[in-house]
Amino acid sequence: MSDGAERIEIGTDQDVVRVRQLVRTVAVAVKLSLVDQTKLVTAASELARNTLVYGGGGSVEVDRVDNGRRQGIRIVFADRGPGIADLDLALTDGYTTGNGLGLGLSGARRLVDEFAIDTAVGRGTTVTVTKWCR
């Protein structure tokens, strides 16, 4: 169930800022608690930056969801970049192929309720996260 997803194309640093602002707006609208808003916006910032830096750009879709009991937000980050060869390694704290801290993917996973990643070398990466209202 959804009332219309909003989509942002990711091509520059500024688009990452726009993703944070959109996620914040939707998080407030579904009445996530302040701590959960902060966690979700932070996770979205990490994942949108990954889409830009490692995926070479892509898109982010933010959608309100409802499982019949609770409201939540689902965010899909998609790129057509090189993909992730070793997913377990990529999800390890402190591992990075760039020059970051290696906390983006693993940290973002801890900040959301549901985390799914679909990746194939040469085809790109799609990360889907969901946060539910308590």
Place this chain on the structure above:
Amino acid sequence: MERVPILKIGEILLVSIQIDMEDQVALQLQEDLAERVVATGCHGVVIDISALDIVDSFVGRTLATIASISRVLDAETVVVGMRPAVAITLVELGLSLPGIRTALNVELGMALLARDREAAGALDFAALDEEATSAAVDEP
């Protein structure tokens, strides 16, 4: 591109981040601060993040780098005003900002730096006194 202003208040540089920074703005702040520390000879930097509703790993790393650079340039950095939700999120993200000193607000941050400076000054004087005393003893 927007730029974060750096104010000089007495012996301290004060930075209050009021915007949602894109990554380039954070990197620019890092460079600007290093230059201002050297140009002013200030021994303390206070970075106020009370207006930030998130600190992600990039901004967290930038703050840590600023603190390291400042230390090499003989200035101490204190990050002040972190919101509770931001602190909770940072720790869960896996970033506990080791090596960064914090205070609850600008006033406490400035007091912390002033105390440090006084303590350092007292040590210097003690060393000088000792030198003077030993010099006096050496004299015939």
